Structure formats: structure tokens, C-alpha cells
Amino acid sequence: MPAPTDPRTGLPVVAMVGGGQLARMTHQAAVALGQSLRVLATDPAESAALVAADVRIGDHRDLDALRALAEGATVVTFDHEHVPTEHLRALAAEGVRVAPGAEALVHAQDKLVLRRALAAAGEPQPAWAEVRSTGELAAFAAAHGGWPVVVKTPRGGYDGRGVFVLDEAGQAAELFTASPALLAEERVPLVRELAVLVARSPFGQVAVWPVVETVQRDGINTEVLAPAPGLDDEAAGAAQELAVRIAARVGVVGVMAVELFEVPGGVLVNELAMRPHNSGHWTIEGARTSQFEQHLRAVLDYPLGSTALAAPAVVTANVLGGRASAPDWAGPGIDERVHHLMAHWPDVKLHWYGKGQRPGRKLGHVTALGADLAEVRARAVAAARYLADGEVDPAFAFPPPEEH
Amino acid sequence: MPAPTDPRTGLPVVAMVGGGQLARMTHQAAVALGQSLRVLATDPAESAALVAADVRIGDHRDLDALRALAEGATVVTFDHEHVPTEHLRALAAEGVRVAPGAEALVHAQDKLVLRRALAAAGEPQPAWAEVRSTGELAAFAAAHGGWPVVVKTPRGGYDGRGVFVLDEAGQAAELFTASPALLAEERVPLVRELAVLVARSPFGQVAVWPVVETVQRDGINTEVLAPAPGLDDEAAGAAQELAVRIAARVGVVGVMAVELFEVPGGVLVNELAMRPHNSGHWTIEGARTSQFEQHLRAVLDYPLGSTALAAPAVVTANVLGGRASAPDWAGPGIDERVHHLMAHWPDVKLHWYGKGQRPGRKLGHVTALGADLAEVRARAVAAARYLADGEVDPAFAFPPPEEH
Incomplete structure (x- = not known):
């Protein structure tokens, strides 16, 4: 049976479970490919539901809602890992193409399953x-x-x-x-955290982006530095090969993020995410193919795109709900903060998710690109902090003129 | 009266008249800014109507349809220039922000009005x-x-x-x-055609992208080369200044394309377009700020974004409906052609508009980036021809290895 396509365009219909910012940004990528992402959201005010044309409202734990989503879709994929495994198996048994499949996805859903698989494969882990x-x-x-x-x-x-x-x-x-x-x-002797983003298609093609450094605050990723500064070619190549081996071993289809601990002498696998991932937002502007386009290509078994860097240094900083999200905030609203952001940093790229503002919530991200990592990082972090806190930190506002 | 915003996000609502590919790509840019483009389409199968969340069906010559579109929108703008001037004046009189305004837009609607204005300003023209x-x-x-x-x-x-x-x-x-x-x-002694894309905000801020060369076939733009090869800095600067002067003179708000004839000794103004324009599609990947994002920024009176090049050479080739759009076409369908495109050219970026395929119709475009214009151009043109004709021209299929 040939996979269904959109009768209006002759092109595939990817259905994504979850209406968060990952689905929102995947829809943007789908538009370029002549497609329109179908989204299962739990609420019409969710990030992706605000911008996608084909939105279904339903619960990802409701098998019938998943069946309705899959009806006429080429493939079903995910913006999060919370769909019950038995539902994924039921859909697959009914002939629905699900990517990644249940047997792969469980490695991102269950940390014990991942640890056992890595042990069986002899891969480095704590x-x-x-x-x-x-x-x-x-x-x-x-x-x-x-x-x-x-x-x-x-x-x-x-x-x-x-x-x-x-x-x-x-x-x-x-x-x-x-x-x-x-x-x-x-507890490992952590040097820093790294991440490797990889994509794999059903055909078995694999593409891997440059290794990045991820900076966390209170367990939440706040900055991604691409490529990871100071990582020598041999270590970077080894980390990429590790990610490619794991992708093939677990049989992922789609984008997978391999989160790594860098320790003296090497890396250890922390955990996996099987979907576009916060550590890959930099690829929208910073790589020839974004993780969102690549995820679509992979789940559709299209050939994968080039993962080459588009600039020598790329930094994404997450905007976490800060002072400006507090209920008693009396400073500039989001529209005014966007104005100031654009005036201050005309080449920083904004991605705002349209979600309700709450302290600590991921509200958006910004990406800066350039030749010098320190300068690029300072710009990205300053812009993200301004959006979160409504105030320009003088230490970060402008890089010194000689670095600009 | 403060301009309306989206109560769900606190961010502006841009309403665009017209549901073609320009609206489609503007919606992609709106998503990054936390917005969702509202579109007035004449048919639910139009390019932008397939992907936007907020689609109104109506005729751009119907004042009531325009009024309904404007209700609750921050500003009304255009994906084409066919809205009757009297309707624009009526909307403005009712307090609707219309960008560009009727008095500016008429310079893109009526070639005689443009000629008179350029003559009064002493600008070069045939x-x-x-x-x-x-x-x-x-x-x-x-x-x-x-x-x-x-x-x-x-x-x-x-x-x-x-x-x-x-x-x-x-x-x-x-x-x-x-x-x-x-x-x-x-009939001017044409050397080639150039175009300058400029954006202007109500505040009066102006941003201009590098001058490009546009290649036409039968009056339809087929290739855009950015920056225009062989144009010296002085000539390029003069062309940019000309575009900036015209933008201020006619009072455009939004993106404007100034189409130029290069003739021995200088340039002459051919015509204007007051909206994102085919000659600016290269900016999606090739400039720090795309024309679509910049158009939104300009009509919203946001500060404008950097127009810096993202690569030394950028070429966009339009996909015009070719042999593969003929009713009796028996070769690979569009989904299969997209597969082959991706396999053949993993770093060419596809933009497919989702429109019905007819010979001669603009169906999409591809953009290639790199260091060497000839190599980049060969890749873009070959990819576009393959999509249009379903066949790889051996002369264009692969650039010689030494240029790759």
C-alpha cells in the first residue's frame, strides 16, 4: 500500500503528536518542503496550534485520538516522548508508519532500558x-x-x-x-556537557551535525555553543561516531540527540532524546539543514540534508521565563521587549514560541552567529536575558568594539 | 488608540491580502517572531491558505472582506498589488493601518505614476x-x-x-x-537586469540588501545572483542609494524591490514592487534577515534587521512549471522528484509552494550557497530544472570535482 499523500499537493503529510515549540518549528520547516504539518495538541492555545493549519485537539494518551491523527497521514512522529508504548505498538500493528518506532523510542523514554542497551553494546556510560x-x-x-x-x-x-x-x-x-x-x-568528574545531534532514516542513512557544548542552569539547558569550543577533531569525531553507532543500534528514525558528559579522557552517555531537541535549535540558522527539516526528511525516508556549519561560531541562548514573566511585572511587555531586542541586536535571530509567560518556562530562544565565539556568545546571552528580565545587563549589552 | 495585538500572545497580528507564495513564506517568518500571519485568500487551496492558521476566504476587491480581515489586526499589508486604491483609502480613513499606504503603493500599481515621480525627482530612467x-x-x-x-x-x-x-x-x-x-x-541598450531590495519602516528607518542580478526568460525571472557578479563597489553603492532615495520619496512602508536596467555607464529604473519579491527569495538563507521577516518588521515599525550576506555567493533559481507539469506527464511525480533532488543536491534548499502544477507557473524555488558563484549557480539551476522537467541535464548535474 503506498503511503498516503496530500491530494491537494501530491506531497506527504507528517502528523506530529504534541503541539509545543518543537512542532511549531517543525511546521516552519514543513512549509518549505511543500507540506503542512498536522499537529495533535491538547489545547488550541499551544505553541504549534497557534500557527499550524491542520490542528487536531486531543490527548496523546488517547489511542482513538492518535488513530484519528494518523488517518491519511504519511507518517506519525513526536514532539515529546510521552506517548504510551502500547499505543505506538497498536498503531504500528494497524499499519500506521510511526517514526521513531516503539522499540527505538523506549530508549528515550526509559533510562534503565537505555543503560542496559549501552552496556550490551559496550558503549561508555557512568x-x-x-x-x-x-x-x-x-x-x-x-x-x-x-x-x-x-x-x-x-x-x-x-x-x-x-x-x-x-x-x-x-x-x-x-x-x-x-x-x-x-x-x-x-557522580562523574564532569568537565562539561556535550551533545551530538544525529538523524537516521528508515533506509539507514545517517547524518550527524558538529558536536556542541550545552550549558545548563538548574538542570535546564540555557546555552548551546556550536561547534563545542576547544574540542579537538579526534574527540569530536569519536563523539560523532558514538552517536551514529547508538542511532543504528537502537534503530531510531528521525532526529536523535545524544547528551554526553565530558570527563577526563573521554565522554560518557547521559541520555537520549528522539525528536528535534533544544540542543539543536542553533541549526535553524547555523547549519545548512536544520534539525526540523532533517527530522521531516528522516521520518519520510527522504535523503538527508547537509549538516555543514553556516558560520564559524553559532550560539543559541534559551529564553526562560524570568522577572518579566512574574505576575507583578510592570516593565515593558513582550511586544516592547521584542522592539528593543531588534534595535539593540539587529543580527540576533529571535524565535518566540507564543506561549503563556511563566517564570522558568521555555518561552523562546535567540541565535547569534559570527566569527568569534566569545563575542557571539555575549550577544546571544545578553539578548536572551533582556527578553527574560526586561533589563539590559551592562556587562553584556555591547561587546567591546574590537570584538564587534 | 494602541494598535491591536493577539490577546493570546501579546504580540502583533499582521494581516496580508493575498494567499500566494509570498504570504506563505511571510507566515514562516511570522512564526519565528511569535506571530501567526492572518491571510486573505480567494481559495482554501491557495499556497498560503494551506499552511497558515488564520485564513479568511474572500476577494481582495471586496471592501467588506478587507474590513473583516483588518478587524483586530495590527496592520494590513499585501502579497500582491491588485487591491483597488479606493479601498485602501477607505480602510485608512476608518483608522486601519495599511502598509504600504495607498499613496505609496500607487507607484507600484501604475507605471505612469512611477515615471512621473522619478522624473520629478530627477532619477535615472528610460x-x-x-x-x-x-x-x-x-x-x-x-x-x-x-x-x-x-x-x-x-x-x-x-x-x-x-x-x-x-x-x-x-x-x-x-x-x-x-x-x-x-x-x-x-528600448535601452541593456547590459543586464539588476534589482535592489530595500525595506523602510514608518519611523523612516531604511535597510538595503546587496544588489543582485536578475536573469529573465520570456519576461519571467528565472535566476537571482547575489551579490551581482562583477559589479564594483561604487556602482553597487550608487544603486543602493538610488533605491533608498526612491523608498523615502514614495514613502513606502515594508519591503520594496527596485528593478533596474544596467546600461553602459549606469542604471535606469525599470519598475517597483512593494512587497516581498521574487528577486529577494535568496535572503531566506543568504542574508541575516530574510525579506519576509524584514517586511513584517517594517510594517510593524519594529527596528529593521541586518541585511548582511550569510555566504559569499547565493543563487536562487525559480522552478517554473515545465515538462513535469504537462497533463500527459508520465515521469516521476513531485514527491519522487523531491526525493531525487535531495539525494542529488544535499545542500540545495527547497521551497515548494504547494500550488497546482501548470506549465509556466511559479511552483517553487531553490537556493544554493557557497564560495564560487559559477559552481553555486550551476547547482541551483540544475536542481530547478530537474524539478521542472523531471530529468537531470548531464551538463548541469554535477559541477566538476575541482569546483565542488
Whole structure:
């Protein structure tokens, strides 16, 4: 049976579960390819639902809503990893093309599954164990250099949620009531965090972007520096090869982010995301093919696009809801802040997600490009802080003239 | 009265009259700015109507449809120049912000109005006259070097329509029955055609992109080369200054394309377009700010973005409906052609408009970027021809290895 296409255009229809900013930016990429992304949103005010032409309202945990989304679509894909595995299997059994498939996606949904797969493949990762009691956790700590130990709930965590740094086993008691099995990991001697974005098609073609450095604050990514500064070619190549091996091993279809810990002497795999990812927003302007276009190409089994850099240094800074999102904020509103942003930084690129403003929420991002990483980074960070806090930090406002 | 914004986001709502590919690509740019373009389309299958979230169906000659479009919008702008001037004046009188305004737009709608304005400003243009009879046309020819003479209908022409190269006055007889006044122009010693894209905000800020060369076939633009090869800095600067002067003189708000004839010793103004323009599609990937984002910034009186080049050489090639659009076409369909395009040219960027395929129709464009213009041009042209004709021309398929 040939895959359905849009009868109006003769081109494919990609359906995405989830109406967040990843779906929003995927729709932008779809438009260039002659397509229109179909979106399953839980609310008409969600980020992607505000801008897409084909929006279905429904719950991603409702199999019938997923079936309706898939009707007439070429392939179903995801803006988040929260769709129940049994629903994905049911859709696939009914002939729906689902990308990534359930057996791949589980590696991004369940941290214990990922740890076992990486162990079986002999890939580098922190020392870890599945623990089912405070006693097992204490034994893990004793065997791996003592406390503190990192404890993670296997499912449901993101943006630092579900990750705990514990100083003794008793602190895990409450966690065990919610999750009978936890993932215990050694605390690694972290140099910094890196990420490798890779795309893989059903045909098996793989494309990988340059390795980036990701900077977190309170477990949330705030900056992405592309390419990762100071990473030598050999180390960068090894990290890319690691990501390509994992992509093939888990059989992902679509874009996958491999989050890495850089430690003395190498890298360790932290976790995977199987969708366009915050660490890849820089590719919109900074690479010849954006992660959003590449995700569409991959899930449609189109040939993949060039991942070459479009500038020597690219920095994306996330705009997290800050002072300007507080309920009592009396400073410039978002429209005025956008005015000032544009006046101040005429070559910083804005991506605003149209979501309600709340402190700590990811509201948008900005990307700056140029020749000098320090200068580019200063511009991006200053612009993001201004959008979040409504105030220009003089230390970041203008780079010194000789760097401009 | 403050300008309306979208209550869901606090950001402006731009309403665009016309649902073609210019509106489609403007919507993509709006998404990044936290907005969603409101579109007035005449048919739900129009290019922009397929991808925008807020589509109104109506006729651009219907004042009530325009009023409904403007309701709650921050500003009304255009994807074409066919809205009757009296409707624009009526909207403005009712307090609607219209950009560009009627008094500016008429310079792009009526070629005689433009000629008079340029003459009053002393700007360079071909010798011309308003002629109302074959006798007046013959007199113009006699005074300006004889036949052939270029004759244009003042209104309604585009893509070469409404432009005639006549060998004697009698050939104009039928034209006079449709239009009592015609524009007669000398046939200039054309070296090539150039275009300058400029944006101007109500505040009066102006931004201008590098001058480009436009290549036409049968009066339709087929290639845009950015920056215009072989144009020295002085000539390029003079052309940019000319465009900036005209923008201020006519009071345009938004993006304006100034089409130029290069002749020995300088340039002459051919005509204006007051909207994003085919000669500016290269800016999506090739400039720091695309013409579509800049148009939104300008009509909203946001500060304008950087127009810096993103690569040394950028070429856009239009995909005009070719053999593959013929009713009896039995070769690869569009989805398959897109596959091959991507396999063949992994770094060529596709923009497909989702329109019905007819011979001669503008169906999409491709953009290639790089260091060497000849190589970049060969890639873009080959890709566009493949999409149009479904066949790879061996002469264009692969650039020689040493240029790749």
C-alpha cells in the first residue's frame, strides 16, 4: 500500500503528536518542503496550534485520538516522548508508519532500558545499577566511591526533573514509593556537557551535525555553543561516531540527540532524546539543514540534508521565563521587549514560541552567529536575558568594539 | 488608540491580502517572531491558505472582506498589488493601518505614476512618454531613435504581461482599446537586469540588501545572483542609494524591490514592487534577515534587521512549471522528484509552494550557497530544472570535482 499523500499537493503529510515549540518549528520547516504539518495538541492555545493549519485537539494518551491523527497521514512522529508504548505498538500493528518506532523510542523514554542497551553494546556510560531498595542503593554507593550518588526515576523526567543528587540512602525512601525501580549512577568528574545531534532514516542513512557544548542552569539547558569550543577533531569525531553507532543500534528514525558528559579522557552517555531537541535549535540558522527539516526528511525516508556549519561560531541562548514573566511585572511587555531586542541586536535571530509567560518556562530562544565565539556568545546571552528580565545587563549589552 | 495585538500572545497580528507564495513564506517568518500571519485568500487551496492558521476566504476587491480581515489586526499589508486604491483609502480613513499606504503603493500599481515621480525627482530612467494614440506613439518613436519601442499598459502587468516590444505604431491600436493611455519607453541598450531590495519602516528607518542580478526568460525571472557578479563597489553603492532615495520619496512602508536596467555607464529604473519579491527569495538563507521577516518588521515599525550576506555567493533559481507539469506527464511525480533532488543536491534548499502544477507557473524555488558563484549557480539551476522537467541535464548535474 503506498503511503498516503496530500491530494491537494501530491506531497506527504507528517502528523506530529504534541503541539509545543518543537512542532511549531517543525511546521516552519514543513512549509518549505511543500507540506503542512498536522499537529495533535491538547489545547488550541499551544505553541504549534497557534500557527499550524491542520490542528487536531486531543490527548496523546488517547489511542482513538492518535488513530484519528494518523488517518491519511504519511507518517506519525513526536514532539515529546510521552506517548504510551502500547499505543505506538497498536498503531504500528494497524499499519500506521510511526517514526521513531516503539522499540527505538523506549530508549528515550526509559533510562534503565537505555543503560542496559549501552552496556550490551559496550558503549561508555557512568557506572550504574537498577536499585529496588535503600539497601541496594547503599550497596551501590559503597561499591562506587561513596556518596553523593545520582538517582533518577527511569521514566517521565525532563529538564532536570526526576534527577536527584542524594547524600544518603534514606533520602530515596520516598522515591521508591513512586517508582519501584530507580536508576543509580555514580557522580562523574564532569568537565562539561556535550551533545551530538544525529538523524537516521528508515533506509539507514545517517547524518550527524558538529558536536556542541550545552550549558545548563538548574538542570535546564540555557546555552548551546556550536561547534563545542576547544574540542579537538579526534574527540569530536569519536563523539560523532558514538552517536551514529547508538542511532543504528537502537534503530531510531528521525532526529536523535545524544547528551554526553565530558570527563577526563573521554565522554560518557547521559541520555537520549528522539525528536528535534533544544540542543539543536542553533541549526535553524547555523547549519545548512536544520534539525526540523532533517527530522521531516528522516521520518519520510527522504535523503538527508547537509549538516555543514553556516558560520564559524553559532550560539543559541534559551529564553526562560524570568522577572518579566512574574505576575507583578510592570516593565515593558513582550511586544516592547521584542522592539528593543531588534534595535539593540539587529543580527540576533529571535524565535518566540507564543506561549503563556511563566517564570522558568521555555518561552523562546535567540541565535547569534559570527566569527568569534566569545563575542557571539555575549550577544546571544545578553539578548536572551533582556527578553527574560526586561533589563539590559551592562556587562553584556555591547561587546567591546574590537570584538564587534 | 494602541494598535491591536493577539490577546493570546501579546504580540502583533499582521494581516496580508493575498494567499500566494509570498504570504506563505511571510507566515514562516511570522512564526519565528511569535506571530501567526492572518491571510486573505480567494481559495482554501491557495499556497498560503494551506499552511497558515488564520485564513479568511474572500476577494481582495471586496471592501467588506478587507474590513473583516483588518478587524483586530495590527496592520494590513499585501502579497500582491491588485487591491483597488479606493479601498485602501477607505480602510485608512476608518483608522486601519495599511502598509504600504495607498499613496505609496500607487507607484507600484501604475507605471505612469512611477515615471512621473522619478522624473520629478530627477532619477535615472528610460526616455518615456504617456501616449494616447498611435500618432503620439509614432511621434515618440521618431524623437527617440525610432523603432522598436517598448509599450506598456500602465496597470495590471506582471511577469512580463502588459509589456510589448512594437515595430510600428499600428501594432498598438488594439492596446489603446483596452487602455486609453499607454506608457512608451525607449528600448535601452541593456547590459543586464539588476534589482535592489530595500525595506523602510514608518519611523523612516531604511535597510538595503546587496544588489543582485536578475536573469529573465520570456519576461519571467528565472535566476537571482547575489551579490551581482562583477559589479564594483561604487556602482553597487550608487544603486543602493538610488533605491533608498526612491523608498523615502514614495514613502513606502515594508519591503520594496527596485528593478533596474544596467546600461553602459549606469542604471535606469525599470519598475517597483512593494512587497516581498521574487528577486529577494535568496535572503531566506543568504542574508541575516530574510525579506519576509524584514517586511513584517517594517510594517510593524519594529527596528529593521541586518541585511548582511550569510555566504559569499547565493543563487536562487525559480522552478517554473515545465515538462513535469504537462497533463500527459508520465515521469516521476513531485514527491519522487523531491526525493531525487535531495539525494542529488544535499545542500540545495527547497521551497515548494504547494500550488497546482501548470506549465509556466511559479511552483517553487531553490537556493544554493557557497564560495564560487559559477559552481553555486550551476547547482541551483540544475536542481530547478530537474524539478521542472523531471530529468537531470548531464551538463548541469554535477559541477566538476575541482569546483565542488
